[in-house]
Amino acid sequence: MTLEEILIxxxxxxxxxxxxxxxxxxPLISRINAKLRNVFAIAMLGLxxxxxxxxxxxxxxxxxxxxIFGAKNLTIxxxxxxxxxxxxxxxxxxxxxxxxxIAVIYSxxxxxxxxxxxxxxxxxxxxxxxxxxxxxxxxxFNFFVFLEISCIxxxxxxxxxxxxxxxxxxxxxxxxxxxxxALFVLFAIGVLYAQYDAxxxxxxxxxxxxxxxxxxxxxxxxxxxxxxxxxxxMHMWLPDAYGRAPPxxxxxxxxxxxxxxxxxxxxxxxxxxxxxxxSMRFDFPLHVIIGWVLIVLAIVSIxxxxxxxxxxxxxxxxxxxxxxxxxxxxxLAIGTTVAALGAPYATVALQGxxxxxxxxxxxxxxxxxxxxxxxxxxKKRSLDDIGGLARTMKYTTVFFxxxxxxxxxxxxxxxxxxxxLIYESVYQLNPILSIVAILCSILLLAxxxxxxxxxxxxxxxxxxxxxxxxxxxxxLAMGLFAGLAILIGLFPNLFIDTLVKPAADALLNHAQYxxxxxxxx
Amino acid sequence: MIEYIPFIAVVAMVFIGLYAVxxxxxxxxxxxxxxxxxxxxxxxxxxxxxxxxxxxxxYTGLPPGTTYPEQMVLPVPQALTLTSIVIGVAVLALMxxxxxxxxxxYGTLDVRKIRRLKE
Numbered sequence: 001m002t003l004e005e006i007l008i009x010x011x012x013x014x015x016x017x018x019x020x021x022x023x024x025x026x027p028l029i030s031r032i033n034a035k036l037r038n039v040f041a042i043a044m045l046g047l048x049x050x051x052x053x054x055x056x057x058x059x060x061x062x063x064x065x066x067x068i069f070g071a072k073n074l075t076i077x078x079x080x081x082x083x084x085x086x087x088x089x090x091x092x093x094x095x096x097x098x099x100x101x102i103a104v105i106y107s108x109x110x111x112x113x114x115x116x117x118x119x120x121x122x123x124x125x126x127x128x129x130x131x132x133x134x135x136x137x138x139x140x141f142n143f144f145v146f147l148e149i150s151c152i153x154x155x156x157x158x159x160x161x162x163x164x165x166x167x168x169x170x171x172x173x174x175x176x177x178x179x180x181x182a183l184f185v186l187f188a189i190g191v192l193y194a195q196y197d198a199x200x201x202x203x204x205x206x207x208x209x210x211x212x213x214x215x216x217x218x219x220x221x222x223x224x225x226x227x228x229x230x231x232x233x234m235h236m237w238l239p240d241a242y243g244r245a246p247p248x249x250x251x252x253x254x255x256x257x258x259x260x261x262x263x264x265x266x267x268x269x270x271x272x273x274x275x276x277x278x279s280m281r282f283d284f285p286l287h288v289i290i291g292w293v294l295i296v297l298a299i300v301s302i303x304x305x306x307x308x309x310x311x312x313x314x315x316x317x318x319x320x321x322x323x324x325x326x327x328x329x330x331x332l333a334i335g336t337t338v339a340a341l342g343a344p345y346a347t348v349a350l351q352g353x354x355x356x357x358x359x360x361x362x363x364x365x366x367x368x369x370x371x372x373x374x375x376x377x378x379k380k381r382s383l384d385d386i387g388g389l390a391r392t393m394k395y396t397t398v399f400f401x402x403x404x405x406x407x408x409x410x411x412x413x414x415x416x417x418x419x420x421l422i423y424e425s426v427y428q429l430n431p432i433l434s435i436v437a438i439l440c441s442i443l444l445l446a447x448x449x450x451x452x453x454x455x456x457x458x459x460x461x462x463x464x465x466x467x468x469x470x471x472x473x474x475x476l477a478m479g480l481f482a483g484l485a486i487l488i489g490l491f492p493n494l495f496i497d498t499l500v501k502p503a504a505d506a507l508l509n510h511a512q513y514x515x516x517x518x519x520x521x
Numbered sequence: 522m523i524e525y526i527p528f529i530a531v532v533a534m535v536f537i538g539l540y541a542v543x544x545x546x547x548x549x550x551x552x553x554x555x556x557x558x559x560x561x562x563x564x565x566x567x568x569x570x571x572x573x574x575x576x577x578x579x580y581t582g583l584p585p586g587t588t589y590p591e592q593m594v595l596p597v598p599q600a601l602t603l604t605s606i607v608i609g610v611a612v613l614a615l616m617x618x619x620x621x622x623x624x625x626x627y628g629t630l631d632v633r634k635i636r637r638l639k640e
Contacts, residue, residue, distance in 0.1 A: 148608045165626045172619045194569045
């Protein structure tokens with residue numbers, strides 16, 4: 001075996017091990033030098049990124065990979081930890097590592113005047129580890145463990161500005177909600193283990209009989225993971241947490257949220273993939289019921305997100321509600337796929353939803369970075385206290401315009417591509433849903449045009465006379481996001497063909513997943 | 522009937538915990554509610570792992586007269602419970618430290634008085 005093959009073979013474990021070990025090395029490294037600490041964080045995340053890249057090229061050309069921890073040949077019944085990397089997992093890992101690297105670049109300037117940065121970077125790397133773990137694991141109990149790690153790390157990071165009462169409040173709300181949620185996931189895992197004597201997702205998916213207990217498990221898992229993904233009506237924690245955490249942290253929390261969304265996909269398409277077509281009461285198959293429930297909740301999320309964003313004056317909180325609306329668009333796409341399982345437009349909807357995962361990360365991330373830049377230079381959160389910033393912050397203004405067009409789904413940018421796929425497929429299921437989605441998207445444009453006028457245009461405020469442009473590393477981070485937004489907007493096929501289509505196929509083809517994992521162990 | 526008592530206790534603990542989280546105004550009581558739910562879930566896992574006449578899978582500590590590996594219990598639920606207890610301690614510590622900071626900041630533990638993030 002060549003060195004490259006060995007590296008690829010072990011990269012699923014290395015992708016988790018590198019950020020995890022460097023998280024615990026971080027306090028030691030910080031003692032030496034502050035600059036070394038920053039370089040170390042970015043270098044380790046870059047190394048993780050390299051391994052993800054290696055793994056991605058391999059998984060996309062030669063199919064999914066199974067990585068087994070511990071002995072290969074065991075005679076006792078299968079109890080072992082294994083990682084399973086397929087196209088959807090690797091797609092999520094690429095998003096996570098992209099957000100993490102950009103957040104660390106942004107933190108260089110944004111956090112440089114803060115205390116306790118060793119703990120900050122430790123928690124940040126732990127959060128990245130947990131998101132990657134949730135995306136790679138093939139074992140449902142490991143999924144719970146990584147979910148709890150992400151809950152603890154993100155709660156501590158939300159409360160990073162510990163002198164602000166609101167940050168503490170947001171963190172407490174978040175930890176109550178996610179601790180209870182995680183306990184119910186554990187309860188569901190216990191029920192599954194009691195019935196099928198297995199914790200492996202593929203083994204469970206194969207054995208699942210869809211008994212009464214399995215229905216309870218399905219409801220528990222969907223409710224908890226939907227809540228962690230920010231689906232209405234359990235979205236309350238999301239604007240608080242997003243709005244009060246430091247914006248560089250918010251980027252990583254977005255990746256944890258998206259990992260929970262990935263959990264929803266895994267539960268519906270893989271764990272319950274065999275029984276989706278089972279007939280329920282009144283001759284409705286299961287997938288129609290799940291699909292319509294998700295669609296209704298998604299429409300509620302979109303409406304709540306947009307309407308609540310309309311009345312906010314706190315910039316970061318406004319973006320938080322926009323994030324709720326964007327999550328709604330993703331669930332709308334998934335709901336359409338599940339409700340119309342088997343129809344040709346179901347695949348289009350799933351592709352739109354998966355592409356929207358990437359676009360949501362980029363657009364919402366860019367908006368938070370812009371809000372963070374404004375907060376960094378003016379120390380003000382409310383839109384009422386700022387104005388005329390375009391005179392001094394030229395680049396930030398340009399990035400904000402890119403973000404606002406992208407998040408509202410305007411043609412030359414990335415949001416348009418995925419939202420168009422979603423509208424197109426949802427229209428075939430039910431035209432009214434599509435009309436609501438388009439109208440809300442237009443409202444989002446209106447909201448952000450209002451923000452553009454309030455923050456950037458208009459007369460110069462005397463209090464903000466000597467405001468300077470944001471520091472270089474923050475501009476670099478925003479520039480990377482803006483460049484990606486334009487790139488995906490101009491060449492969507494590049495991304496759809498290489499990344500999104502294999503990911504959608506991997507989700508829809510759950511039989512392949514099951515045989516591959518069971519054949520591998 | 523007697524073998525269902527642990528499951529009844531699990532359900533009771535989960536609902537008592539949920540009640541405390543939803544209807545109590547004191548932050549400490551909310552934290553206590555969460556720990557009660559956690560104990561309920563741990564009890565559930567332990568109950569699932571119980572096998573009548575089973576022995577712990579330790580070769581050197583087998584009681585005389587047992588047949589192995591037939592009588593040995595696969596200790597997965599116990600391992601899950603241990604993990605869950607460790608995680609629970611971490612979450613509890615984090616929650617209590619947040620409550621401490623909130624008390625320092627607002628001077629009260631009443632949820633109604635500290636709600637600033639409303640709309």
